[in-house]
Amino acid sequence: MEPMSAHAATHHAPPQGFIRKYVFSVDHKIIGIQYTTLSLVAAFIGMALSWAMRIHLGWPDAHIPLLSMFSPNGAPGGLMTPEYYLSLMTMHGTIMAFFVLTAAPMAGFGNFMLPIQVGAADMAFPRLNMASFWVTFVGFVLACATFFIPDGPPLSGWTAYAPLSAVGTVAGPGQGWGQNFWGLSIAVFCVASLLGALNFIVTTLDLRTKGMTLSRLPLSTWAWFINAWVSLLAFAVLLPTCLLLVLDRLGGTSFFIPAGLVINDQLQPHSGGSPLLFQHLFWFFGHPEVYIIILPAFGIVSHILPTFIRKPLVGGWKAITYAMIAVGTLSFVVWGHHMFVSGMSPFMAMVFSVPTLFITIPSVIAVLIWTFSLYRANMRFDTPMLFSLGFISLFISGGIGGFFLAQPSTDSYLHATSFVVGHFHFTMGLSAIFAAFAGFYYWFPKMWGRMMNETLGKVHFWLSFVLVYCVFMTMHLTGFAGAVRRYSAFVDDFMVPLIPTQRFISVAALLLGAAQFIFLFNAIWSRFQGPKAPDNPWGATTLEWDTTSPPPFDNFGGRQITVYHGPMEYDGEASVMQTSPEVSVAGT
Amino acid sequence: MLMESSPYGIEKKKLGMWVFIISDACTFAAFLFAYGYMRVGAPVWGTPFEFSSILNGMLMTAVLLSSSLTMLAAVRAAQAGTKASANKWLGVTMLLGAIFAALHLREWFKLIGEGWRLFYNPTGGAAQFGATFFSVTGLHLTHVVTGVIALGFIARGYNQGRYDESHVETAGLYWHFVDLVWMFVFPLMYLMNAQ
Amino acid sequence: MSTTRQLAMSSYVGIGVGLMVIVCIEVILTYQHLPTRTLLFSLLCLASLEGFVAIMYLMQVKYERPILFWTIFPVTLFVLIFLNYLWPDAFRMFNMRLLQ
Numbered sequence: 001m002e003p004m005s006a007h008a009a010t011h012h013a014p015p016q017g018f019i020r021k022y023v024f025s026v027d028h029k030i031i032g033i034q035y036t037t038l039s040l041v042a043a044f045i046g047m048a049l050s051w052a053m054r055i056h057l058g059w060p061d062a063h064i065p066l067l068s069m070f071s072p073n074g075a076p077g078g079l080m081t082p083e084y085y086l087s088l089m090t091m092h093g094t095i096m097a098f099f100v101l102t103a104a105p106m107a108g109f110g111n112f113m114l115p116i117q118v119g120a121a122d123m124a125f126p127r128l129n130m131a132s133f134w135v136t137f138v139g140f141v142l143a144c145a146t147f148f149i150p151d152g153p154p155l156s157g158w159t160a161y162a163p164l165s166a167v168g169t170v171a172g173p174g175q176g177w178g179q180n181f182w183g184l185s186i187a188v189f190c191v192a193s194l195l196g197a198l199n200f201i202v203t204t205l206d207l208r209t210k211g212m213t214l215s216r217l218p219l220s221t222w223a224w225f226i227n228a229w230v231s232l233l234a235f236a237v238l239l240p241t242c243l244l245l246v247l248d249r250l251g252g253t254s255f256f257i258p259a260g261l262v263i264n265d266q267l268q269p270h271s272g273g274s275p276l277l278f279q280h281l282f283w284f285f286g287h288p289e290v291y292i293i294i295l296p297a298f299g300i301v302s303h304i305l306p307t308f309i310r311k312p313l314v315g316g317w318k319a320i321t322y323a324m325i326a327v328g329t330l331s332f333v334v335w336g337h338h339m340f341v342s343g344m345s346p347f348m349a350m351v352f353s354v355p356t357l358f359i360t361i362p363s364v365i366a367v368l369i370w371t372f373s374l375y376r377a378n379m380r381f382d383t384p385m386l387f388s389l390g391f392i393s394l395f396i397s398g399g400i401g402g403f404f405l406a407q408p409s410t411d412s413y414l415h416a417t418s419f420v421v422g423h424f425h426f427t428m429g430l431s432a433i434f435a436a437f438a439g440f441y442y443w444f445p446k447m448w449g450r451m452m453n454e455t456l457g458k459v460h461f462w463l464s465f466v467l468v469y470c471v472f473m474t475m476h477l478t479g480f481a482g483a484v485r486r487y488s489a490f491v492d493d494f495m496v497p498l499i500p501t502q503r504f505i506s507v508a509a510l511l512l513g514a515a516q517f518i519f520l521f522n523a524i525w526s527r528f529q530g531p532k533a534p535d536n537p538w539g540a541t542t543l544e545w546d547t548t549s550p551p552p553f554d555n556f557g558g559r560q561i562t563v564y565h566g567p568m569e570y571d572g573e574a575s576v577m578q579t580s581p582e583v584s585v586a587g588t
Numbered sequence: 589m590l591m592e593s594s595p596y597g598i599e600k601k602k603l604g605m606w607v608f609i610i611s612d613a614c615t616f617a618a619f620l621f622a623y624g625y626m627r628v629g630a631p632v633w634g635t636p637f638e639f640s641s642i643l644n645g646m647l648m649t650a651v652l653l654s655s656s657l658t659m660l661a662a663v664r665a666a667q668a669g670t671k672a673s674a675n676k677w678l679g680v681t682m683l684l685g686a687i688f689a690a691l692h693l694r695e696w697f698k699l700i701g702e703g704w705r706l707f708y709n710p711t712g713g714a715a716q717f718g719a720t721f722f723s724v725t726g727l728h729l730t731h732v733v734t735g736v737i738a739l740g741f742i743a744r745g746y747n748q749g750r751y752d753e754s755h756v757e758t759a760g761l762y763w764h765f766v767d768l769v770w771m772f773v774f775p776l777m778y779l780m781n782a783q
Numbered sequence: 784m785s786t787t788r789q790l791a792m793s794s795y796v797g798i799g800v801g802l803m804v805i806v807c808i809e810v811i812l813t814y815q816h817l818p819t820r821t822l823l824f825s826l827l828c829l830a831s832l833e834g835f836v837a838i839m840y841l842m843q844v845k846y847e848r849p850i851l852f853w854t855i856f857p858v859t860l861f862v863l864i865f866l867n868y869l870w871p872d873a874f875r876m877f878n879m880r881l882l883q
Binding site: 251 | 596598599600603604607608610611612613614615618619621622625626629630705706707714715716718719723727
């Protein structure tokens, strides 16, 4: 075999000048920080939108002063119209699902950590990496721009179900250019995700350093690698879905619009399309998407836990990795469980229901691995550990709701209620956010070279943890009671008795949002004023802790890295670096 | 730094291109499945292509297949280090790609002249024929045109010594993939719609 | 890599001619007035054969390490197989469409 130049192209000289160094940087560490920052900004925007929605749900007559400045048409005098409520909901979902949950745990931490964890100097294709961030940025700007165009953001939800999303302005405010922007924004995001996934896959396969076999990869790298495959295939199907949707809207085609459709008393000039086709194509992406969000969370937590319980995970690297592979694979065959009440073929409902129940098996195996690993462990309760435990708790609580929703008979009742809202906020929303927080507190010293404040971190955790349960567990209950999701207010029907409960959720949600400012303050303050971080503050064993904080431009300062051990060499206080030729302490 | 062999044993540009090809194949597949879905659901579909169009399609197939062979020749010449020969074959490949695009556009303009639109079927059948035909072949045509432009950049860089034979080989993979997709598009979009 | 094990250029021309022959068979089949299903099935089989030859020889997967084949084929086939889950609804659309 000829020698190959696998590492040659990654050794570019450190850039000079502000623009090259911090803006259009090809350094994976800067790109990771850019993604993380973008996600943080997006998260606070998404949270502000949820605040406005929760205030309206709790107090339907409330006038929100800032909102009227923001959108005179959508919220005249600060009182939002039902359409504007839907717009806020759509953008909350879009921003959170794509630009926060997909971007932060995978593109943010993954970009920064994956090349270091495999011992490489950079990603396999640094310039593609830069392109993928800036394309994401364009997508984010397009999504946010919908707030500032005359008819406002679209109101068809983050799923943009056809035909509502396909017919144009007749369907309501925001369904004109707002929906076009949405389609383009998501198409652009798909391209960025595909480039990112490509980079992750090639980096993991080709740029591993000497001795870094697949069995010695840190579990976070495993998760990002598996996830890169899932996103590669899923986003490859969302891209044509968006293109066909845009064609329906701008090209006059009827892929997703049936014949004889009357909207607002107007017969639509379309025929022969099928809204179900949109749902199938969308959920072919959409269900893997929820695992695209949660798999990096699995990885981050499995990476952090051994450090703080000071022993390897039960089952070693194999059990948890195989569980993640099984989850990623099965995620492609269960998408129909989002469509039980869509008028889908009832036979297919059963075909989708069975693997949906099967996918709980690897998920439960993962959860059992984490919980059993805690048994007889000498745990350290630093903030990253607390958030990891919080992740496990939320994932279990949310997962139990999944059993109800996986079966067509119970799903028919619960489908359009806030039970579903509570369920997916637990399993993919807050679980992934908690894992991202765990990762943030854990890797902050490495990314910025300073320690975060532990007390503030613990206050942030406990407030968030309790309030998250107050908000989303209560939503399960209102869902059982019949509270329909996507309704802007419950003022004059059978759901009036639920208003006090709605107010309880709203107050808890406002407090939960407020608690996040503790985190924001902690992050910004520690970034500039925190104590200097040592190279390895947690006593961890993986390669990112074997270099300075923050790492130099080529990650290891020109050192040749050789790996001798797996990532879970812990035995109580003792631990062995992956690069250390000492004997194994954990017997793995 | 020492040139080190990749642990996986496949050069990273080549692996990257293959990973891209997988995702692009899924994108094309989704388009073709949407076409099948529309067609199965349509009460009357209508089959517009006369034999002359099928002949044109066969000619396009022959052109694209030949361009794959010339691309192969270019890669082999580059691997053998004969720069002039590699450049010549790259040029021929680009020319064949351009001929393919021209033949394809001729077909498009003929259909548009007959009144076919993205949303209109002049024979009275399902309007989805225009929608699916123009979007699937349009996506393929975009790939061909992108490929011709990309080959131009690769050829220039190769001439100037910025790129080596591995770049030519990677570009070749993309070009063969465009050919491969056409092998499915031609029977499904043309032959299945022959009168 | 492994340029040594490749075929001679004339063999590739032969492969190209063979692919073109398959295309001609496809065209001839088209004009046999077969039932749509039979025609579709035969065309897809022939196209898959063409595709396989193109991947193995033109794209040279045959001369790469086997791991490449095992990396790309299963995942692509996986997506292609499971997209077929949407056919029952396509047929339902035909049967349940709005009659005019």
